[in-house]
Amino acid sequence: MPFPRPTLSDLRARVASDITSGLPTADGLLRFSNLQITGKAVAGMAYLNYGYLDWIARQGVPYTASGEFLYAWGALKNVYPKPSTVASGQVTFPGTPGVTVDAGTQVVRSDSATFTTQASTTVGAGGTLVVQVTADVAGEAGNTPVGSLMTLGTSITGVQSTGAVTTVITGGADQELDGAFFDRMLAAYQSTPNGGSDNDYVTWAKNVPGVTRAWCMPNGFGTGTVVVYTMLDDANAAYGGFPQGTNGISPRDNRVTSGNLAAGDQLTIANSIYVQQPVTAMVYSCSPIAAPIAWTITGLLAASLTTRAAVAAAISGVLFDQGAPLADGSSVDISDVSAAISAIAGTQGFVITSPAANIPNTLGYLPTLGTVTYG
Template identity: 50%
Template sequence: MQDIAAGLQGSDPLLRFSNLNITGVALANLINAVYGYLDWIAQQAVPITSSGEYLAMWAALKNVFQKTAAQSTGAVTFPGTNGEDLPSGTPITRGDGVGYTTTADATVSAGSVTAPAICNADPTGQTGAFGNCAEGTTFTLATAIDGIQSGGMASTDFTGGADIESPDDLMTRMLQAYQNVPQGGDAQDYVTWALAVPGVTRAWSNPSGFGVGTVVVYTMFDVAEAGDGGFPQGVNGVATNEARSPTKATEDLLAVANAIFTEQPATALVWSCAPAPNPIPFTFTGTSEWSAATKADVKDAIASVFLQYGAPVTNTIPTIALSLIESEVAAIAGTEGFVITSPAVNIPNVIGQLPTIGTVSFT
């Protein structure tokens, strides 16, 4: 309005019903939209503030690509008559209606048949974690098969399902790639390669962990394996095509080993391993007035610190400062006056182990 008043001497664009007032408001809205668009363009001009397709393009310049959704796999068992066949491709349904498909032929023996199966892919390509379920989950044959009962169950856990990578996680991996120039197989390179595997949320490397010439890579699947505390499933070992060791990894750990095998230096013997849980007990005093919800929030706060600072290696963060846990708990409403009596010192990270919450006592 001031520009109109200055440009048109004697006009009064501030009058409520004047044409100039209406014109001024319309122009102001247009200019605001133009500057907003310019601000958005500026954000896409650098990796750290980019979003959407521009984030994907900035990441691609560092050979970092959004991880696709992955489908869970496991095995199912159905009672039946000996000798009857359960063919590959048979549709089966979980108790809540989620569809799966068998992936290999199987024959009834000793009164039952066990077949590997995979969760049917989400048509949108966005989700996959919905297919994870525990051993013993109820399954039903979607089509009748002579000699095989329709009701069965999962004979193993269904694991490995993961949703498409979120923009925030893609941003984290992209920035890590920009900040850590590839060194042809240094410790950080193994972490970068492991994090590119669908389902992997955290990774660490331990050079010479099993002796000279070896590299031990630890991973966590915090979402895909949430039912198991985020710990990857399978046997520790090496990639399928690694001829220097007969100990082959399986399940989640094999997926990591095989992915790294195509990237690693030829001389390195890489082991894909799951960290072992290291339960840390806690004792709080001054908590007699705490509600059940407050106690649950305190446990979540401890878990948050462990998630950020816990590691199965000591070359990055050797200890978890107890003060970090105290500050997180103190930030929870209603926790004034508490004292952590155990542990009494900073919590050390231990090679091969990952700190988890043990018994928590409130007194």
């Protein structure tokens, strides 16, 4: 049975009762009585002590811990907050063959975000300079899609100052928030490591900065293989959360070939898992394929744009929670989508006419929000 923490008013009443019962000949309840003022001070101190004891109790178990104590509980399970990471990719500039651009040259994005070249590079015979750049500031803001305009920070003779991103600049992630760290820490206490079970691969993938969701498919590409699907919902929000790169395995695996080598986000994840996985497994780091689901909803034809946006968000929330790129018999339940929409004000009387049944999850494909038609 939980201990009911007394309120400040209760404590003041108790102290006042103690004063009047201990000094029956004195009136300690007058507004400016020294006894009343002293009693309120004592009650206030007792209230603070109760609050401190309550805080101590919350830090004493992983489920309610916060701040440095939350991190301490995580450390006992070898779970630590994911640090921010820097984005990297390739930028191409036209130039005169033979001209060299030194490492450390600054490249500027159109919004003034800066990047730095990582190695000295020479303009090729075709008049193209391809430089590997890394964002100067860690975080998701460094991620940049293909085609984005880039300029040299200082002019270089023989190289055109204006270029473009030709290989997506990705890998940037913000420092993990306490809420996400709490979920991983609690999962570590609930799931005992089993030397390479499905849950182990999911845990290892989620430990990679930027990764928010992960799934494991044993023998997905044949006997002895393990396929790990991941999503980076925050870091790659511009791409719907899908990893940007090439599906494949880590180059540290001696079975790697030019046809199964991972790249981009998938490479980062594959390398992180490789140092923890069983030595015999061939682990493929993969991005799910988006499978947009179209919806038809009647009864909301007159709904405002705000309401429609809330409906779309509600559907996306259920797809986020229940969608999975696995053929494990799971599905996205229409009843849960209806319940999520029903919780939105002004949606009374709606009916979901399509899809007409629960949406089964399919191996390799992740259900996403498609077109929503109102009738």
